[in-house]
Amino acid sequence: MLEKKHYKLNVNGEAVDVLAEPRELLIYTLRESLNITGPHIGCETSHCGACTVTIDGKSVKSCTMFVAQADGKEITTIEGLGNPDGLHPLQEAFKEHHGLQCGYCTPGMITRATKLLEEIPNPTEEEIRFGMAGNICRCTGYQNIVKSIQAAAAEMSAAKEAAE
């Protein structure tokens, strides 16, 4: 056991101070200390992406990052993307197009997709399949996930155009 230290994180827009062993993996800090249980643990080796969060604008698998490495960073999880009164277009699209089944990969999948659509606002199917390849789903076979992301991209582009 290592000596616990204080770390300052900004999670979903809220400044938090956590006391943790430096070796603690970020996913556990989020889930156990901060009760942010949207991101899940599927492999702890960076393969499955169930733990995907956004850190300082980049998609990160929080199962293979120490909390010490996240000190001072801005973190967004599925909980920070939308709420019951205003869902993110991706959250709506996944519901609409049956982009999920057991739901275990979904928080990581949607969180990753938000970044993909920032990187490439109108991706081709190939770009979606490549850009989402770090997130594994065991239930859907991805076809409806691709469809959901395409639909959200169209929706977001239309909204952007309408605003301009």
Added chain:
Amino acid sequence: MKDEVESREDRVANLKGMGCSRKRVEDARFTQGKGNYVDDIKLDGMLFGDFVRSPYAHATLKNIDISAAMKVPGVLAVLTAKDLEPLGLHWMPTLAGDKQMVLADGKVLFQGQEVAFVVATDRFAAADGIEAVVVDYEEQPVLVDPFKAMQSEIVLRPDTVGEDGKPVAGAHGPRKHHNHIFTWEAGDKEPTEEVISNAAVVAEEFMYYHRTHPCPLETCGCVASMDKVNGKLTLWGTFQAPHAIRTVVSLISGIEEHNIRVISPDIGGGFGNKVGAYPGYVCSVVASIVTGKPVKWIEDRMDNLMTTAFARDYWMKGRISATKDGKITGLHCHVTADHGGFDACADPTKFPAGFMNICTGSYDIPTAYLEVDGVYTNKAPGGVSYRCSFRVTEAVYFIERMIEVLAIELNMDAAKLREINFIKKEQFPYKAALGWEYDSGDYHTAWAKAMEAVDYDGLRAEQAQRVEDFKAGKTRKLLGVGLTHFTEIVGAGPVKNCDILGLGMFDSCEIRIHPTGSAIARLGTISQGQGHATTFAQILASEIGLPADSITIEEGDTDTAPYGLGTYGSRSTPVAGAATAMAGRKIRAKAQMIAAYLLEVHDDDVEFDVDRFAVKGAPEKFKTMKEIAFAAYNQAIPGIEPGLEAVSYYDPPNMTYPFGAYVCVMEIDVDTGVQEIRQFYALDDCGTRINPMIIEGQIHGGLTEALAVALGQEIAYDEQGNVKTATLMDFFLPTSWEVPNYQTDHTVTPSPHHPIGAKGVGESPHVGGVPCFSNAVHDAFRPFGLRQSHMPHDHWRIWKIANDLGLHD
């Protein structure tokens, strides 16, 4: 009046009943990160337990020293077999009639076996404790090959040998050898031998259906909380069969069943991995009793792949005979089944090889014989049904490969050979040679539709041209056309021949209608992503005439749900779905009496119409189900009890037999072994369709799991019994990049014995998909003489096929 302007069509649509693609009610919480999975559960003072696991596949245990571990900060207890023995919990029964060590008792039989359970304040402290436990092993020779195990003098399980040194009988009869578990037979041996030996054409083949793993994204886990004040044990866990788990826990712990509450919260995929009972559950319960605190156990991915519930590992030897013009006359199948160190299959008791005897497939085969020998080896225990009904994937793979090799033997087109031998529509109900009675089917129609949809003749012409071009040096890519027509057997099952640990495999539904016309229904099943809360409400909406949106479906809590055997083997819709419809009909029967009373007519003079009972011949006189619900709670009706509730326990009269026709078109690069799926067409017939959107989703998912198994996924061992594929680096789970778009289609042949005609669908695509992908690989190389190559067909193995055929020369 509103009802007068509302058309019947609108009223049907408002219900969101059977047949519509109702959006899932589960998705609001899942898309917002508000699911409640077992690892999300947090209780005051909760501890974490984790295992010391054996690094050896076979060793005797000389000593376990826990003294250093007990000094590790945060570690509260370390349990070993010695601690469990006084409670009689160091071994536990498996679902297959065998017993399994909970913690290593004198020896270990597979790598990763549970040796000690460290209980600590959190998982990091538990990991530190595990490091500090010192175990003294003495390595023993390892048996990873079931054929060698059957010849070896090494006794893997001392309990298989009597005092006279001879093998003692096991749960399923006499043993042929001390490492032999059981022999299971179906069909007629002598007549089959006779037919085959006198046949004009016989094809023989030997195929290995490799060991793999269901690998749901969420691993197995539980939280046990023993409340010593009230004497109540609550156990949350990733259980596909919560009631069966409650009964098992009661039987082995001695805690009375009413004092145990088992709860399956949201489950992150199951695929068969979460049916059985695992040492982690037992140790968590004991640790909670010992410490007086809740104890959580969650597998990591390596634990999951190495220890809980592998699937397949069947060595299948077949002979199939036919007339010169391709009419099949007989089928012989022998299986050597590698069960690992303990027989922990999750099959109905009387079926130690599951429903392997569906291996005559979709074909009218008059004579057949099947023999399965189960064998112990130094591998992990299991043998679960990975996204299939019990061993049905193995059976369908076997017959669909045998058809292909017979086609080669006959020099005949494999599609044509299937057509010649399909069971005809008018033969249903069809009594198969290995014992089953198929309920319904129309294979020729499905097959013709599939052949037309893919332009089969066109594909064959293209393939022939491709072979010419390849031989002429114009291309290095081959084209494979994979075919499969599968028949599943799901919905276990009739209590007369299906039980698990003596528990009949019926299922149940209990419905309560609330006064204002909404309802709650509880079932003995548990969704792991199938969307039960959505689809069962649709069945009920159609049956009782209240909108699906007004019906809550609840599963997984044994304190509230009626007893049922859970969700696996595509049994939820065939069994619990039937119970739901039957309970709904009981509601409707009482509602009819209430309606007749309110309308002041005789019971027989009202009829059900979508969402109401109306007077026959006078549809303007009616009472809606909503009005009837309220009347049930506020009217004193002579001879009728207040309230509107029903419960149904449904014992299915037969299994259901979904079927389908699949075609896979695959491009194979001969020089790299890389394959690309150009087209995948999947026609499924699951009988009555409850929610087409969800069916399609199930097909996509099942096909992807099939792609994984056929093209790369395996649990591989080296000669020392080391697991070579224990992380997601080595164990293939396809990503969006490797997976094609699928083309789905359907026919509808309802089950004649199911109340709504539904057959179940979740597993069909996996069962049919694996042989279809595999046949595509084989088909690409058929023109060059390939007959059989074992799965998984990863890039290296495909390259090797090409190399062995001299295509790189």
